[in-house]
Amino acid sequence: MASLQQRILNIIQCFRKEWRLFSESERTTVCGVDCMLMALYLSVAEVNKKNRGDFEASLSELLLTWNYLVPDKLGILQKNMEAPENYADITSAYASFLKRCNMVDLIDVYQKCRALALENESVSCAQLLEFIAGTADLAIENHSVLTTPSTPTSRVNQDHEELPLMVKKILYAYLSILVNSKNDLAFAYILNVPDRGLGREAFTDLKHAAQQRQMPIFLMATSFIRTIELGGKGYAPSPADPLRTHMKGLSHLVHFIDKLEEIIGGVQDPRLAGGKILSTIKMHLIKGRNSRDAFCQAAEEVVQDLDLRIKNIINFPHESMTASTTGISPARPKLHAINHGTAYCGKDTVKALLALLDEAATDPPPKNKAQMLFGDEFRFPCTFLLFRSPAQSSGSSPKVLRQRIRTAVGEKKIKLKQPLIRSQFSCTYKDDQMTESKDQHFQAIQAPTCEHPALKEKAVPDSKNESTAELMWE
Numbered sequence: 369m370a371s372l373q374q375r376i377l378n379i380i381q382c383f384r385k386e387w388r389l390f391s392e393s394e395r396t397t398v399c400g401v402d403c404m405l406m407a408l409y410l411s412v413a414e415v416n417k418k419n420r421g422d423f424e425a426s427l428s429e430l431l432l433t434w435n436y437l438v439p440d441k442l443g444i445l446q447k448n449m450e451a452p453e454n455y456a457d458i459t460s461a462y463a464s465f466l467k468r469c470n471m472v473d474l475i476d477v478y479q480k481c482r483a484l485a486l487e488n489e490s491v492s493c494a495q496l497l498e499f500i501a502g503t504a505d506l507a508i509e510n511h512s513v514l515t516t517p518s519t520p521t522s523r524v525n526q527d528h529e530e531l532p533l534m535v536k537k538i539l540y541a542y543l544s545i546l547v548n549s550k551n552d553l554a555f556a557y558i559l560n561v562p563d564r565g566l567g568r569e570a571f572t573d574l575k576h577a578a579q580q581r582q583m584p585i586f587l588m589a590t591s592f593i594r595t596i597e598l599g600g601k602g603y604a605p606s607p608a609d610p611l612r613t614h615m616k617g618l619s620h621l622v623h624f625i626d627k628l629e630e631i632i633g634g635v636q637d638p639r640l641a642g643g644k645i646l647s648t649i650k651m652h653l654i655k656g657r658n659s660r661d662a663f664c665q666a667a668e669e670v671v672q673d674l675d676l677r678i679k680n681i682i683n684f685p686h687e688s689m690t691a692s693t694t695g696i697s698p699a700r701p702k703l704h705a706i707n708h709g710t711a712y713c714g715k716d717t718v719k720a721l722l723a724l725l726d727e728a729a730t731d732p733p734p735k736n737k738a739q740m741l742f743g744d745e746f747r748f749p750c751t752f753l754l755f756r757s758p759a760q761s762s763g764s765s766p767k768v769l770r771q772r773i774r775t776a777v778g779e780k781k782i783k784l785k786q787p788l789i790r791s792q793f794s795c796t797y798k799d800d801q802m803t804e805s806k807d808q809h810f811q812a813i814q815a816p817t818c819e820h821p822a823l824k825e826k827a828v829p830d831s832k833n834e835s836t837a838e839l840m841w842e
Contacts (some may be wrong), residue, residue, distance in 0.1 A: 370648060372491065372495055372499055372504055373499070373730050373732075375490075375491050376478075376491060376496070376730050377726065377727060377730045379477060379478055379481050379491065380398055380474075380477055380726045380729060380730065381726065382481045383398070383472075383477045383480070384722065384723075384726060385482055385699070386484070389480070389484065390472065390476075390477070390480055391470070391472065393470055393548075395470065395548050395718070395722070396470050396471065396472060396546050396548070397470065397471050397472075397544055397547065397548045397551060397725055397729075398471070398472055398473070398477060398725070398726055398729040399466065399471050399472065399473040399474065399475065399729065400474070400729040400730070400731055400732075400733075401474070401499075401500050401502075401727060401732075401733035401734070402733065402734050403471070403473075403553060403729075404473045404474070404500075405430075405733075406553060406736075406751055406752070407462060407465050407466060407469075407471075407473075407553070408430065408433060408434060408437065408458075408462055409425060409430050409752060410465060410575075410752065410755055411458050411462040411465055412425040412429060412430055412433055412457075412458055413752070413755075413756070414461050415457045415458050417463055419454060423756045423757065424756070428490050428560040429452070432452050433452045433455070433458055436452055436455065437458075437462075438475070438497060438500055438501070439456075439497060441476075441479075442475060442478075442479075442493040442496065442497055443493060444493050444494065444497065462791065467550050468550070468584070469548075469550050469552050469553065469554070469584070470548050470550040470551065470774065471548070474500065475496070475500075478491065478496055484581075490521045497827065499733075500731070500733060502732065502734075502735060514726060531605070531663065531666040532666045532669060532670050533560055533590065533660055533668045534666075535653075535663070535667050535670045536670045536674070537557065538558065538561055538649075538653065539646065539649055539650075539670060539671070539674060540554075540725065540728050541553075541554040541555075541557040541558045541725065542554075542558055542628070543721050543725060544643075544725060545586060545625060545737070546625070546628055546629065546632065546645070546718075546721060547718055547721050547722055547725065549584060549587055549590075549790065550584040550586075550587070551584075551586075552584060552585050552586070553751060555584075555585050555586040555589075556571060556585075556751050556754045556755065557751060558621075559571055559621070560617075560755070561653070562618050562652065562653055562655065563792050564616075564617035565614075565616065565617045566614060566617040566618070566621070568753060568754055568756075568757075568758050570614040570617065571585075571754045571755075571756060572757045572758060573610040573611055573614065573762050574588055574589055574614075574618075576610075576612065576755075577592070577610075578609060586625075587767070589618050589621065589622060590622050590625075591622075592605075592618065593615075593618055593619050594622075594624045596615065597619075601624060614662065626654060627648065628645055628648060628649070629644050629646050629842065632645070632650065632714035632717045633714045634714075635717070637762050638678075638716040638719075638720045639678070639679050639682055639716040640715060641714070641717040642678035642679070642720055642721065642724075643675045643678070645673045645717075645721075646674055646675050646678075647671060647675075647790040649671075649672045650667050650668070651720035653667055654667055666786075672712070674724065675788065677724060677727065678720050678721075678724055681720050681723045681724060682716075682720055719736075729827065760832065
């Protein structure tokens, strides 16, 4: 009998074969346990924001909701269990988030396949609950290198074991965006990997713009860059547009995804296309790094492993790949294709990538949920912090600071205008007030620039005047 993990994968393959009964899109992706946890975490935080004003959720609150949600959806909830606070709102937000991202979780796939009797090997609700909870005894093959490690003996060994997991997650996120551009979770993870200068502020601006236009975040970024590049000066963003400051980073990301799309639409052999896509992402990630760096070595190992798995999927096709020849849309729309062949040559590659992501959805759940949700190891982003908008200033504090600065500057100017203590040579300094008074008394005479007592001048009498006058400057 096949292992529990393989039987769950068979259920997903049944879903992929009859996707029209489950979803409106053939590119709907299946959420693994880690993705389900993150989606639920964001849903709990969203409900807390509506009720309390803060987009925040504690780990204990999340686990309490998680331990109630999973058996509740499976229909095996104990009668004495009490529902968490705002549970109905949380489940509604969770379902809306998955639908908006064009995703379904393992429980929805299991229930629908079971209701339609599409599965060949039965999986009980209790077994699926044990798998999601991480308590099932799984016979895991060919995943020992990339699975969550046991308790390490040192931090060095822990980093050595966890780094391939992080690299694999990045690669899966890029592949998810290729086959499902509505996946906001995948987009959040690759937004600034590698560094493009796009942080929380950029993601927040994109998220708000996407909400206003009611479209996925990645498609919002693509639409913004396309409008600038193809629209000309008349479509340039206004100075008030917050996305204007992120143009360089967003353009870099969109163009890289375009490069991967060109591989799907231009390489006919899915074996070559899959390997080229993985190697292109790898070179993009390790650019500027030392080849002996641990990250580069982990990336090389993970790419080789995933490339081999793609080739195995194609060489030994699953039912989902052989059932229909028109089940997956092409990489590029027909209207934008150069010819008819280009429009459909990426179909098999997309199928292989979807099959690879389906296998990833059956990976064992993480043992350390806190690290998966909050950790930012190896400078990788924390997805939750990206969705949580930075604290916006009310404007009161900077205004008070400006007032304090202006007051201090004004006091300084007042002090400078106070009379100075002059020395015995004070007459050598030009005083504006004294000059003005002298100008009033002697309008016809030009005031000298020096008033030292030792320097006295006698005025030369005018030869035309009969009277002479001796003027003494004291």
